[in-house]
Amino acid sequence: MQGLFADYAADPGVFCEMRDAALANGDDARACFERLDKLSLEELRARAREAESQLYDLGVTFTVYSERTAIDRILPFDVIPRVIPAAEWAVIEAGVRQRVRTLNLFLADVYGPGRALAEGIVPAELVHSNPNFRALMKGFRPPHGSWVNICGVDLVRGPDGRFLVLEDNARTPSGVSYVVENRHLMQRSFADIMRDLPIRPVSDYGRRLHEALCETAPEGVLDPHVVLLSPGVFNSAYFEHVFLAREMGVPLVEGRDLVVENDRVFMRTIAGLERVDVVYRRVDDDFLDPEAFRPDSLLGVPGIVRALKAGTVAIANAIGTGVADDKAVYAYMPRLVRFYLGEEPILPNVETHICREPEALRYTLEHLEELVVKPVGASGGYGITIGTRASRAELEACRARLLARPEEWIAQPVIELSEAPTLVEDGIRPRRVDLRPFVVTGKASWVLPGGLTRVALREGSLVVNSSQGGGSKDTWVLAERRPPASRAAAPGRVP
Amino acid sequence: MSRLLARWAECTFWLARYVERAENLARILEVQEVFARDLRGAADWKVVLDINADTERFLAAHPQGPTADAVLRFYLIDRDNPTSILCDLRAARENARQLRPLISTELWTHLNVFYNRIAGLGAAEVGEHRLARLCAMIKEGCQTHAGIAAGTLYRDEAWSFAQLGAAIERADQTTRLLDAKLLAFAAREDEEPGSAADAFYWMAVLRAAAGYQAFRRRHPRGLEPRQVATFLLCDSAFPRSVAANLGIVAAELERLRRRYGLRRAAEVLERVEGLTTLLEPRPLDKVMAREHGLHELADALQRGLGAIAIDLAERFFGWTAPAEPAARAAGSIQTSSA
Structure with missing residues (x-):
């Protein structure tokens, strides 16, 4: 690299997403960085400032509320994308699918026959004494066996370049709105760089999610009414709730907007009560229903668990999925993959x-x-x-x-996370990253071809969390190039 | 398609109201600069406080009294004064935040940027000498909001509730503008009704309401107080008149009843019709004949508009009983000036 990245020095002994993945892995991934390389640092900074001001104007923010007043804080955005070549993505996609299948089979088992516990694959007391185990879900069978309709699997890569699963997020994983918004920002500020590159689109998420949620509706409901249940504007992920409700075209409700009568869930409208069939809830189990869980919760809907058990409403993700993404159970996931699927894990755990x-x-x-x-x-x-x-x-x-x-x-x-070139005050420097792909499951699973790349903006830091000064990057998952003939037929089209 | 969420109806109503309120407060402040100065040049900003019934609250926070700068800061950028333009816009923005799934990104972005601009104003930037420019900026921001709303909001029930909020607020504010004039003038014992000074004030009221040209089309000559008052109250062709806005309220209620089958809209309509009769020529004549008649009429209109808002809340926003202040705080973000 002669231009923008001329002074970039990846750390020895650390896997670099640009040096070791993109530049080493095919023409398109290389082209992404070669094009960026032609920009000057000043130009990159100008575009970064432009992107930041757009974020500010849009109010794409984390909301931090102090006593008196709301403060909106922008999740720092780094304009240098993380590029994932097609071959690497194929492994990730197959791996997270396998992971979600296993989580769903495990949950069906835990709240059902308990085979894995009886056969000693997972110690029974680990499950039953787990605070996220919900005894009231015993015998529950969600449509299509989908307990985890929305899953975010946290991946890291170690010095050998292999992706490892760090954590399964099977409760209410967040971050997908940043995946889509980061792409919008890049398209506005870097259209010239992105032109003709086979970057897979991420704009389909809302439609796919809505479809999957409709597939989980109670039997016999032809045109399901889906709502998104949010804790409200004070929640730090409220921006994402808005985003998802808009993308799906469904009402964004709070606990006070819903009411349960005769074991059915209704929404309060200007014309009275209207039936609700599917609730995509971004409220934790504990706060979901004061009748069933924490009685002091004001965020939830009294009686919604009754309705669930009466089969009049679907709740996504299912109640009680927290037992599967727990740290204790995580350690057993490779064994569970083998037990339920008779396969080797495609994405290994961090050695535990x-x-x-x-x-x-x-x-x-x-x-x-x-x-x-x-x-x-x-x-x-x-x-x-x-x-x-x-x-x-x-x-x-x-x-x-x-x-x-x-x-x-x-x-x-201790995992030495991989790093990626990142724009910081003194130029372009390596910073550690992770990756959260999203899997949406109704009848079948669909993996968003993209993901949230979080970046630790502090030098040497391994902590990518936004609360610890982490930012995010756009994640470009590349498609396999079509054969030359079809490319000639549709010049300039992104497959 | 789902029916409109009751909370969203309430939020669209208040979003429109708050933006309209901010615009009108800017109009009152602008014209007040004129009122506050008597012919000898001394300024009396207490009048502005009186109109808004804020005198007590203001003096508690500012024992040194209503200087121009203190009053302007109080109404423009005071975060602790719920009736400041900054707080109006903040409330508008918080209602818009709840409505994000419903409204266009353009509408949200504009309000967000507009609010941040006002929130970023320092005390030095709101002095008397910058007032005209500042008020123009605020008016323009509010009008831009209304324009984006008109250009992008889907015309379902939410649209009607937004129109109701804006029209009720605008009607209410026009009565306050009228009151401002009456109070300002009553405070000056040295000036007679019908004097040159009096005409000057009436002209200022018309200009604040962006109604001077329109008034001149209707009345090419003269500037009788009675003509101005009648114009502001009853001329249904003037978009800021009470009559025009009651007309909008009636039309939107009718639309909700007919097109969306909300039968309870008819109950609210009855109250609107009752209020409209106050503006008919003969009752108005009687009002004008009494000494404080106009002020009393403004009061009655304000009370009636407040009652319409409560009617709407009870029938459509899910209020079960006349709400206590605490219960209302738990709902969407709102205060009523009524």
Whole structure:
């Protein structure tokens, strides 16, 4: 690279999305960066400023509310795209499909016959004592066996270039609006760069989601009324709720807009109550129905679980999916893939040592300085020990906890996330990235050919979360080029 | 297609109302600059506070009294004053935020940018000397909103509720503009009705309502107070008159009843018709003959418009009982000036 990227230096020992994937992998991926390379840094900055002002005007923001007043904050957007060559995407797509199939089979099993538990694939107490296990869903059978209608699978890639699953998000994954909006921004500011490149479109998401949701409607409903249930304008993902409701053309409702009468869900309209058949809820289980879960919830709809059980309404994602995307169960996912599908996992897990198993515990104790030790179950981010950064006293405390209750812990190696060229104050520098593809499942699964690439804007940081100064990039998934004949027939068309 | 969500009907109603309110407040402030200055050049900004019934609140926050700069900041950019233009626009924007799935991106973006512009104004930028330019900018922002709404909003029930909100607010504000004149003039003991100064004030009212040219088409000569008042109240060809806006309210209610089968619209229509009779020539003559007749009429119209808004809320926005302030705060973001 002679121009824009001339001074870009990828870190040794780290996989670089430009150097090691795009430039090494076919003409189209290379062309993306060769075109960008022709821009000057000043021009790139000018276009970045333009994109940022568009975001600001559009109010594409995270909403952070203090006591007195609303503050809208823009999710930082990096204009240098992340490019995924067609061959790599084929692996990702097959891998996340396999993952979602397994999650759905596992949930059907957990709330059904319990085979995986009976056969000891997953310890039964891990499931039944899990705070996200919803006993009231026992015996529930969603249409098409789809418990997880919308899934976001967090992927990272290590130094060898293989994609690994870091986390399954099977509850209410967010971020898809940024995938589509980031593309719009790029199309407005980088149309010249993108022209004729086989970048797969992401604009189809709303239609696909609406279709899948309609497919989950209760039997006999011909023209399902779908609504999107949001906690409201104070929710940090409200912008996304708006986006999805608009894309699908469905009402964006809050708990107070819905009412349950005779085990049916209705929406309050200017002409009285109107029936609702499918609820795409962006409200967590705990807050969904004060009758069934937290009685103090004001966000939910009293009685909606009754309606669900009476079969008059569908709720997506299903209640109780949190037991499947839990850290504890995550460790067992490769075994579950083999158990249910008789296949090898296409996308491996990050190597995980399940400390309840003696062998794994011994390994963990011996390699404490190199590992990340995480609690399983309810505690969330609390209690993580990063061996490479912990003090001697912290390591000893960790060791004591492991020995006292090994079943509450897992251990993983520290992953050196891959990096991508990113525009920062002092030029274009490598920054770490992850990838969240989205899978929509009704009768069958569809994978959005794109995904949310989050980028850690701080140098050396491995944390890509937006709350930790993370930003996002447009993700260009490339299509296989058509044979030359058809290209000649439709010049300039993006396949 | 689903029927319109009750909350969205309420939000479209208030979105339109708040933008209309901001525009009218800009109009009142503009003309008040004229009122506030008597012939000796001393300024009395207290009148503006009186018209809006804000005197007490203002003095609690500003014990030094109503200086021009303090009053202008209070009405333009004070985040703690719920009747400031900044708060109007913020409320409009929060209602629009709830309506994002329904309204065009253009409508939202414009309001977002407009609000951010006003929110970014510093105290130094709202002095008396910049008032005219600032008011022009605010009026233009509000008019642009109305234009984008007219050009992009889908013509379903939501459109009717937006029209209802705008028309009710505009009618209400026209009565306030009239009141502003009456109060301002009553405060000056040295000037007689019918004097040159009086005519000057009436002209200012007409200009604030963007009605001077229209008034001249109707009355090529003269500037009788009675003519101006009748024009602002009753001339249904003048878009800011009370009569014209009551006409819009009636037409939209009729549309909701006929096209969308909302039978309860007919109940509200009865109240609108009752209010319209106050503007008929003969009752109006009697009103004008009394000493404070015009002020009383303005009051009655304001009360009636407030009652129409409550009628709508009870019938379409899901209010079950006359709402307490606390219960209303829990609904969409709104306050009523009625």
